[in-house]
Amino acid sequence: MEQTGARDGASLAGVPRVRVPEQAGSGVRGPRRTVRRSSVRGQVLAALRAALVGGELAPGEVYSAPVLGERFGVSATPVREAMQQLATEGAVEVVPNRGFRVTERSTRELAELAEVRALIEVPVMLRLARTVPAARWAELRPLAEATVTAAAVGDLARYAESDRSFHGAVLALSGNQQLVQVADDLHRRSQWPLSSGPVAGRRADLIADAAEHMALLDALAAQDFCVVSSLVQEHFTGSGSA
Known part of the structure; x- marks a missing residue:
């Protein structure tokens, strides 16, 4: 698991929250529906890309999936999956036991x-x-x-x-x-x-x-x-x- 040495939520004020439909049986008022995991992951991925381009996620900094998940209002799992996708694109790199470091482009x-x-x-x-x-x-x-x-x-x-x-x-x-x-x-x-x-x-x-x-x-x-x-x-x- 990522440790808390990565960036905290206070430094991520510019990162948008992800609007996630309420889960079935969650107790949230309104129509009951099951969240599509791929849909949530896609929303998180889009939000992370926007944060990267906009500079809210700074090059060289390490961010943990749990902290970002809390900021987005989702679990750490879709954040981690989205970060793995960004790693394949060269935008971030995995830092064992800490999270993901934003790539610094020379x-x-x-x-x-x-x-x-x-x-x-x-x-x-x-x-x-x-x-x-x-x-x-x-x-x-x-x-x-x-x-x-x-x-x-x-x-x-x-x-x-x-x-x-x-x-x-x-x-x-x-x-x-x-x-x-x-x-x-x-x-x-x-x-x-x-x-x-x-x-x-x-x-x-x-x-x-x-x-x-x-x-x-x-x-x-x-x-x-x-x-x-x-x-x-x-x-x-x-x-x-x-």
Whole structure:
């Protein structure tokens, strides 16, 4: 079991509670229903991802499943299962008898992730620019606009999800599901930490990244291959989240 040497609940004020349906026979008023364990685990996983991206779970810190479970209002089991999933994604690592340590991304590691993503996505997007009609790119504009909205208010967690949704939708036009899955895994790994520094600076980075999404759609629709290539390269290697 995780010991209490990990972070306490007072330091996790920014971590959202998970809304769990009442269990059958729990004594809670309202309709009786059985909680689906997978559903609770999924909610906890989503909340943990948001906390990671938003900085509520700090790189290098160790957190115990029981403490996080108490904060979420659930047992330690779905938290532990969600943390195991995050461990497979490289977001945390298991610390025996203590809990889970949030991975610290070095500048070099983030640069390497950006390089690999560019190696995968640049040629795919150039190929798509030659084959996908302009009308299809217009259909993706709401996804790009969602990143603009999240960036404008500095919502790191919402930006991370909308950013991944946009890139995933673009790559999905290739028809290669394996490509989409590999790229999404790399994308997730590159989002922790999403960005650092003062809040104002982070918001500025997100706004710049979101603007690149809009410009990329315009370049793809116009089949401007040079602009597509430079935008994607800059998107991954710039100061923002990509």
